[in-house]
Amino acid sequence: MAEQGLKARIIEDMKSAMRARDKPRLATIRLITSAIKQIEVDERIELDDARVLSVLEKMIKQRRDSIEQFEKAARTDLSDREKAEVVIIQEYMPAALSEEELEVILNQVISDTGASSMKDMGKVMGALKPRVAGRADMGALSAKIKARLNS
Secondary structure, eight states, X not given: OOTTHHHHHHHHHHHHHHHHTXXXXXXXXXXXXXXXXXXXXXXXXXXXXXXXXXXXXXXXXXXXXXXXXXXXXXXXXXXXXXHHHHHHHHTTSOOXXXXXXXXXXXXXXXXXXXXXXXXXXXXXXXXXXXXXXXXXXXXXXXXXHHHHHHO
């Protein structure tokens, strides 16, 4: 994607949702653009695709946490709305990596960094994050790294 490609796509999708009078989709896309604008205003910068992806990842994580809480409270109405938002937000994320692809990247990073113990966890995560950003669950990946470095 070209510079500003993802942000431009989100804005175009917002216009399409307005024309189609798709209120749930429009509301979610407005939440996305609002989160992006908030960071741009606060930091006085223009977000590139990598930063937009990190905003989207954070939004998905927040919604998954909310879904968990709503389901514990038996609020399926709220949980269903959050699930619908996750589906829309995920449309802007790159395709997820398969388990095999993750293993290959993880093995590569561990050998590149020379990681051998838990002391090297930060080094591995730092090298891994840019390679899998938006394409893997960092929490699950962190657990895999811990298991690998502890053995």
